Amino acid sequence: MLGNAEQENFAYQRYANPTVSILEAKFRAIEHCSYSLAVNSGMTACLLAFRALLSAGDHVIVPHSVFYEIIEQLNYEVNHRGIELSLIDEYQAAAFERAVQPNTKMIFIEAPTNPAFLDINIPDLVELCNKRGLLLVVDNTFLTPACQKPLCLGAAVTLYSITKHINGHGDVMGGMVSTNKPELFKALKYHRDSAGLIVDPFSAWLTIRGLRTLPLRLKKHTDNAHAVIAMLREEFPKLEWRAVWSTKSAQTNGISPSLHTGLIAIVFPSRETATSFVRHLQLIRIGTTFGNIESLCYHYGSFSREGSTDLEKIGVPDGLVRISVGLEDSDDINADIRRALQLAKQSTTTARG
Numbered sequence: 001m002l003g004n005a006e007q008e009n010f011a012y013q014r015y016a017n018p019t020v021s022i023l024e025a026k027f028r029a030i031e032h033c034s035y036s037l038a039v040n041s042g043m044t045a046c047l048l049a050f051r052a053l054l055s056a057g058d059h060v061i062v063p064h065s066v067f068y069e070i071i072e073q074l075n076y077e078v079n080h081r082g083i084e085l086s087l088i089d090e091y092q093a094a095a096f097e098r099a100v101q102p103n104t105k106m107i108f109i110e111a112p113t114n115p116a117f118l119d120i121n122i123p124d125l126v127e128l129c130n131k132r133g134l135l136l137v138v139d140n141t142f143l144t145p146a147c148q149k150p151l152c153l154g155a156a157v158t159l160y161s162i163t164k165h166i167n168g169h170g171d172v173m174g175g176m177v178s179t180n181k182p183e184l185f186k187a188l189k190y191h192r193d194s195a196g197l198i199v200d201p202f203s204a205w206l207t208i209r210g211l212r213t214l215p216l217r218l219k220k221h222t223d224n225a226h227a228v229i230a231m232l233r234e235e236f237p238k239l240e241w242r243a244v245w246s247t248k249s250a251q252t253n254g255i256s257p258s259l260h261t262g263l264i265a266i267v268f269p270s271r272e273t274a275t276s277f278v279r280h281l282q283l284i285r286i287g288t289t290f291g292n293i294e295s296l297c298y299h300y301g302s303f304s305r306e307g308s309t310d311l312e313k314i315g316v317p318d319g320l321v322r323i324s325v326g327l328e329d330s331d332d333i334n335a336d337i338r339r340a341l342q343l344a345k346q347s348t349t350t351a352r353g
């Protein structure tokens, strides 16, 4: 039971709530940072960063490969709030530096890129941002703070869709924004509280439940993904695949680079074979999300929206299918993939006559 003194902090739910505060405290502990703010979706976390940290006339540099809805949000900022945007297609610090203008305020990245799994070197960008006085904002949804802690590497802000691995159970929509800088926290908190973008207490409670098993789940995601890759190597040696463990160990704060998040991508030679493979999967369902306890697959070419990012340009071939390897029995996952690969091969061979 809280006394009146403690209750004062929780006077109104749009500003704070005891369960949400516990979730934020847990995040501060995981990220080793000073401030975390829980919000109601990953997209809200992005919106908060743009609204609170950018003003009219500011310039932001973003790789084309970030989640396409983030680019859509930024286009709104450009068209209605006078923000300037440079989208770039090369990921070395030198390419970011070439895009810097006198009014550049922020570099916003996702590292590694999803779903092409290309590395972006955070320490190099931290150096650039320190040199030019820029804010480095990292969407760390893909690797989670268990595998990568961008704030410890010197980034100004991290943000997350906690809808993914952090909660992990597919029953929450939420986001998180973290920083060590009090002035950024103040601006972010003002925008969150004034608009009521805080996550609801029940979703916070479910996420706290999810966090308890994050390391265990990541280990099982990893073991199952390793088993898929071993099977592909053995039985389908010509098939191209990608996985997140190519991320450099320097970025993963000493955590083994082989610890990843169960995300792999199979790159089929054609869109036809990719869609046939997806149709033949039975255990692994189609899902745009990832990091759930259930395995999910996603063929980008089938779902990219008209006018959205050019997939080839961001390293995503038309035949790429992302699989978020879940926590089911590894033999069941492998049997489903094996069967779908065989059927996809047969159906595309038959179709070609």
Ligand SMILES: Cc1ncc(COP(=O)(O)O)c(C=O)c1O
Residues within 6 Å of the ligand: 041, 042, 043, 044, 067, 110, 114, 139, 141, 142, 160, 161, 162, 163, 173, 174, 175
């Ligand atoms: C990397 C990344 N950032 C942000 C988001 C947005 O998160 P949410 O769906 O929780 O709004 C997503 C996915 O939807 C994502 O994959």
